[in-house]
Amino acid sequence: MEPNKLLDLYTRILRIRRFEEQVGTLFAQGQLPGFVHLYIGEEAVGAGICALLRDDDYIVSTHRGHGHVLAKGGDMQRMMAELFGKRTGYCKGKGGSMHIADFSIGMLGACGIVGGGIPVAVGAGLSAKTRGTDQVAVSFFGDGASNEGSFHESLNLASALALPVLFVCENNQYGEFTPAIQAMNIRDIALRAQGYGIPGVIVDGTDALAVYDVAQEAVARARRGEGPTLIEAKTHRRGGHAEGEEAFLGGQQYRLADELAAARRNDPLLKLHTFIVENGQIPLETLETLDHEITQAVTEAVAFARASEAPDETILYEDTWV
Amino acid sequence: MPRKTYIAAIQAALAEELRQDPNVILIGEDVRLGVFAGTRGLHAEFGDARVIDTPISELGVAGAGIGAAATGLRPVVDLMFGTFLYLAFDQIANQAATMRYMFGGQTRLPVVFMTQNGGGIGAGPHHSQPVHPFFMNLPLIKVVMPSTPYDVKGLLKAAIRDDNPVVFLNHLSLGSQRGEVPDEAYTLPLGKAEIKRAGRDLTVVAAGLMVHHALKAAAELAESGIEAEVVDLRTLKPWDEETVLASVERTGRCICVDESYPVCGGASEWAACISEKAFYALKAPVQRISNAHVPIPFSPTLEKMVIPQPAAIVAAAHRVMATTLPERN
Ligand SMILES: Cc1ncc(C[n+]2csc(CCOP(=O)(O)OP(=O)(O)O)c2C)c(N)n1
């Protein structure tokens, strides 16, 4: 991979990591209302896929959506303001953590309903095909979502209509507190592609370069008009399902010991960092400067969010009927 | 009497029913760990066969509850958030609400769809939209919405024993509320309201969280000499017209408060019935207080503007108290 591409990939991952770490801290301090689901540990999936997309390509995300917005090039200040429920946020404070969207860069929204975004991505693919463009639509969703009817209907629909869609399953091995292997009798969700007559590929979702490679093929196929692909990215949540869950679970444990160990071994940021260092194409100072800049940007995003005003009654009644 | 939280009362009701009837099962996502804790701890006593964790498949699980009910079980299907009932809606509306009637009475469907309805916790639109009017609108489905720990225990036990499909709506904001809950078994009849506060000047009809808002408003009104009667419907369908109409006959003024949208919402149903059946007792037009007709926004500031607050009830009460009807001839 060319150094600038590699740096781009690394930047996307690092932006997500530093942003999410800060969000975790803010939540722990009781500064954020509602529910927060972090993407730490899964950054390589969103980054690896989105590094291949143009601004006019579409993505649709999940409740664990901050990483997807950032990977697609989202603005940290408007994201942070949204998490604080402020009027300067992406959705004027009406969406919150689970509902951030930026239509200007093809980010059609995160989604609080598990599996709810998958058909929407199919629709974006249908739109691209009908309008005769070579845009693609990416649906990110979890292992748990692949047990919803919407997943199955969407794969079949996209396959039958040969739509330019990437179904990207982020298999972090749990749906909330239930291990994926207890919720289905297969280990590889990619197998499900067979039933719908589309390619199903498995990739190490903690390896950004591997994700990038696999996605390259799937995006090309979609742009050629040959239809959808299901990509199963095996990955790990570093933390819990939602922030603050320890208190809420009252000491109940659910993480499988070997999985937890694997999660610690397979940090996507560390992996890419190690690769870059060993590869020697990018000077270490460049990475350090980048980290410094991103950390600074996150701090500024928090300041921006704090300084912003809460929405008022006018905003409450805005954005209803056109 | 022991004091328990609303959640502990749910837990107690489930445990008692699982214990007393081997046909009762509990099925849903993460019911073992207990996402809202009402199901927590039950797996330890009742095991895999009775407390069943499922994949995230609301339509399938709700439908399985219906099929199991048609063949001898009494399933309690836990659907976590009210909005997830939209995913199960086809099975509830097209199967549960029709089967017995459509098949000429050949089956009965003792299934409970239990969930947390409503907003107020900054969870955003996909987790906070109230769903009860959809189910009130369906034939053959009962809808229960308890407001206190005591009520939730007695009503849940009654719902599980009922031979009809019941949508049982707890409220997330009430989970940690404490109240007296007897350890002994008791049920409360479905379809029966309770007057939570007596008052001579006006009637406030409510259910669930809104009962508490109504009680707060009533306390405030009492300071200015207005005595509000608060009728807690407890069951939204069939609902207790008799108790409500009798109260309105006494007070002559009525405010219907419901945490749902104003069009075809709970308040609309109650107000229509009162206007129709207690018309001559009314000294002022019946008032409806409902959610603002927008999705439930995330921002806590905005969310408070959407969901009816005690202040809105107080204001409506002053309005109806100030109304005098024109002379009729
Ligand atoms: C329709 C629906 N059912 C249940 C939930 C509650 N819920 C939120 S996230 C989640 C787990 C989703 O698991 P998965 O799809 O694997 O995504 P992950 O959280 O692991 O990223 C569940 C059950 C929901 N939000 N929507």
Ligand SMILES: [Mg+2]
């Ligand atoms: Mg998962």
